[in-house]
Amino acid sequence: MKPEIPTLDDVARGANVSTATVSRCLNSPEQVSAKTREKVLKIVKKLGYTPNFGAQALAAKRTNTFGAIVPTMNNAIFAAGLQAFQEELGRNGATLLLASSSYNAKVEEEQIRSLVSRGADGLLLIGTQRSENIYHFLEDREIPFVIAWSYQENKNRSCVGFDNFEASHALTTKAINLGHKNFAIISAYTASNDRADNRVKGIKAALEDYGIETQNLPLIECEYSIQNGAESFRTHIEQDNRPTIIMCGNDVLAAGAVKQAHEMGLKIPDDISITGFDNIELASVIEPALTTVHVRHKRMGMLAAQVLLKQIEEKSYRDNIKLDTQIVEGRSLGRPCYQQR
Amino acid sequence: MKPEIPTLDDVARGANVSTATVSRCLNSPEQVSAKTREKVLKIVKKLGYTPNFGAQALAAKRTNTFGAIVPTMNNAIFAAGLQAFQEELGRNGATLLLASSSYNAKVEEEQIRSLVSRGADGLLLIGTQRSENIYHFLEDREIPFVIAWSYQENKNRSCVGFDNFEASHALTTKAINLGHKNFAIISAYTASNDRADNRVKGIKAALEDYGIETQNLPLIECEYSIQNGAESFRTHIEQDNRPTIIMCGNDVLAAGAVKQAHEMGLKIPDDISITGFDNIELASVIEPALTTVHVRHKRMGMLAAQVLLKQIEEKSYRDNIKLDTQIVEGRSLGRPCYQQR
């Protein structure tokens, strides 16, 4: 004997009013007199009524649900930002539908469609790089979205992110000024990941600024993982022309590199410098602490939510927010060996 | 001029069949002749039709959406398990609604209610510790749920987890056998976290097995964070009767402890042993690698999804799955100083 789940009707009957009144009590209480409101809310509580989501969505054409598609939940890169995003949504009575694409553009596209058909009122997307098709899909349906983790000036699309190119450029310049000339890179796949791509481009641009050849710059692309970082590090080190610095696309790769360096008996930064990106907690724990780029992930997540919510209220609202990054000085970046005294 | 979103009706009209047929094409294709099926699917594709989620939910009384409430997304503890959970759901055409409770029982309860009212077909809960009320709420509505990360024998409730007590007990026994007598603990708050609680209990039980006093066992409870691990470590070390080993409730705390040990110039494990729990990636990267407890998080997430899906199919299905754990030997646990030669 399962207790029937109460409906609006039940509440209406209980309070001796129409369903419309009950609905208004819940959604726009100011339209209802204090007296009836009280009466209705008492019944709501007594019956333990909760609105049926599907019915609400169907009738109101909104769900108070937002979707986010992240490339992965497996490492900490997105966790803090997402948590903040979710909390900000929560503060506004909305919930988060989360999907992950495993860094696969096709999967991402499916997820986007799926979230939309699930009635997501808006979407959080990571990075700018996806087919125009999918942007049109969203724009046609007037589904608000905001792009995070990347910054891009674009009047028609909102973003909250930081300039990966610039940050990477700055970090590289710092390394050059320490005397490094012999670079190697470990990056995520750049083809479908504008963050990774821009980080690599930032490095190359900085090198070129100083007249350093980038034609044969050793570059290994792989998925973000400690394991891959370690393996790629080894490959770089075993090259003929061993680099004095290995710049990693993120801290996870860098952590793997550091681990491998230890295992190969290389001193950091005396024998080899290593840099990361993101400044996840990990960066401060490993020995030596990573020199990396700090990003205010939490702030980014919160702002993304705010922008998105504003777009719901005001259809045409758009914003491009660029967050600062700063270089965190660990001890994994130092002068190259031939510059030391 | 926004292009109207196509409905079932549009497809039906386009294919010159009834909406019922279209619906069947999509949901139980075997009931439709190959010819019409083809015809219909062509129109579906042509129009880019996707079912309206709300309507579907309303009419079918299921959403293919599952909810999960995790204590936090901020550290890696839950990430791998959740990802696996989500992937397994995805393989079965379902999606994940994710919420986080910030380790707050009241928030968790709200989230559960919210997910249910959003039409979650089933729920993933972390740990066993919550008010009976909320269990009744779910059971009354016949909402399937599965408890993960904790193991508990209970015919009426499904769980997929491991025995925190046992694992912790084993690790402690190992430490005792190495000669440790002077223990200290850094744990998450045990009051509303049965995993943390059982881990502490496991330690105490092991100590008592060997006749070691646990009345005054130094125990600090705090939130999981590197920062807190570091601070708690310092507090323990500055005690009168300095412990020879500090056992941490998880790897994140342990990482903080290790960091602090370095900063205080303490050698691990010669001056102080440190243990973790969970064996997150972090554990293998820090120096020295942590001695910790490995849990097959991915497997757990996958199994949890399977149990949950089975419960949907077969209302009365229940399962209690206990996963093995194993001690991972890092170098952070060694003989206490007075035992060394």
Next chain:
DNA sequence: AAACAAAATGTAAGCGCTTGCATTTATAAT
């Protein structure tokens, strides 16, 4: 070719809610 069973399709009644519009009630102004 008739008779029947099985397969395919159509009809239409909701699912539980929101909301524009109509109606009633309370409040204010004359």
Next chain:
DNA sequence: ATTATAAATGCAAGCGCTTACATTTTGTTT
């Protein structure tokens, strides 16, 4: 009191889909 105006409430039409049941089509058997 009477009327005009505003506030509160009710009525009822959907929102887009699923599914029990009715009907038609197809195939099989005699």
